[in-house]
Amino acid sequence: MFRRSEQDKRPQVQIFVDGVAVAARQGDTVSAALLASSCDARRSTAVSGAPRLPYCMMGVCFDCLVTIDGVGNRQGCLVPVAEGMQVEIQKGKREIGK
């Protein structure tokens, strides 16, 4: 859906999405890194289980909700990637303990 412009010379940062290594760039938000990757980043909603991807990318819509380093319901569009970060695509509502 999106690709990186060749002029982007930022250093790579490796994150893991459901255990699979994904190359992000320093300064990417988690949501941007997911949309730039080839992974199926669709979460499913808590109400009906409908698939969603980020809609606003500016912290207002909450369609980017994702589990980051074991913590659920994080707004992926507001969190910058970090080396070794563990991202899980969140299916349904946040689970207790996450």
Added chain:
Amino acid sequence: MTVAPKREDYDVVVIGAGPAGLAAAATSAEAGLSTLLLDENIGPGGQVFRAIATTPVTDRSQLGADYWVGADLVQALRASNAEIIHRATVWSLDRNLDIAVSIGGASAFVRAKRVILATGALERPFPIPGWTLPGVMTAGAAQTMLKSSALVPDGRTVIAGQGPLLWLLAAQILRLGGRIDRILDTTERGNYFAALPHAFAFLTSPYFAKGLSMMREVKAKVQVVSGVTELSAAGDGQLASVSYVAGGKRETIPADLLLLHQGVVPNVNLAMSAGIEHRWDDLQLCWSPVLDANGSSSVAGIAIAGDGAGIGGANAAVVRGRIAARAAVEALAPAVAAKLPSMATLRTDLAKAERGRMFLDTLFRPAPQFRIPTGDTIVCRCEEVTAKDVLDSVAIGATGPNQLKAYRRTGMGPCQGRLCGLTVTELMAQARAKTPQEIGYYRLRAPVKPITLAELAAVPKSEADVKAVVRG
């Protein structure tokens, strides 16, 4: 790394580091007031100057001169003594000017003598059939990714809607080598006539020449369909096609990405939760705070600057930020205020920056069918409530947005009404033959952004706090 505020009390706390917030904080700090700037994003700039300090798009012509203005504002702020904290989500502000802010999963509390809200705008909801499908995003979302990560649309891309941002985004995508298959312009034909009386001010404003050249640049490369009167997205779990009607003719085109935009509206959540009076703006079709000429709100000590004060654009936001900050300096350090540009000068700057706005507001006033959906089109994205659900609730007695919560949970999901509030108000107003002002809006309360119970529980407590809830 997370940094808590250095003090508990400040002269001025500015919330939001977009054009208005950057200008306000710099003005206040330069005048010697202790100033804290709290901002939710990773770096300064807000949306207009998103990633201004870090963007990988280094060829200045691609994002345009209007974007790079932001670099000077950031430089001025950093040269001042203002304390700046990013990734700081303010979740409560009250009439005592007590502020609760979440930073790195822990809450801190500060008190201000003056608060300047610069929480800006968000894109107006665009509730068409299929707008929740993966592959449908706002134009602003694509622009955010373009500015902060140099990402451009790659698959079959359709941009739909109206307004200056739409053309700016299209030009930027093309300059970075991205793909746009078609632009669907939803501007109502009648709006051109309505806007005519305001044309002179617009023609003599900087918007005109810039807008015209951008539209030419885009139209040379992309097929533009004007007069679009119906729009929908379809697909099974993922966007597959976009369908539209223009000139009475329906067409369906395959698409991987649909970018929607029909203007921006004030981001009212924090201001409303602080008890600031808002009124329905019949031209801009949104809630705007009731403010005096200095941006002071109905709550003593809180001013609003920038698009959160009513949409005026980035240039106006910068001036409004300076006006609100100057008013704070006049109140707290009158001797220093004389050294700042006079209010008269600032008001002249503001009038200049606002020139042409009436024309844009009238021309790009979104059509009713794109604001007030019907049938099974989703209104509330969080709770997945449709237009029919809302109308059914009205039929059995729901009178306004707050009653509707009890019927359908609209506005009670994580976005707290940001993506459905305006639609719910207008839909209920239409169904009940009342004005949006009469129907009202969600009663917003802190926390205005979700925080965890663990974070609340970790808040420092006095012995009296504990005694108040512990038995025996």
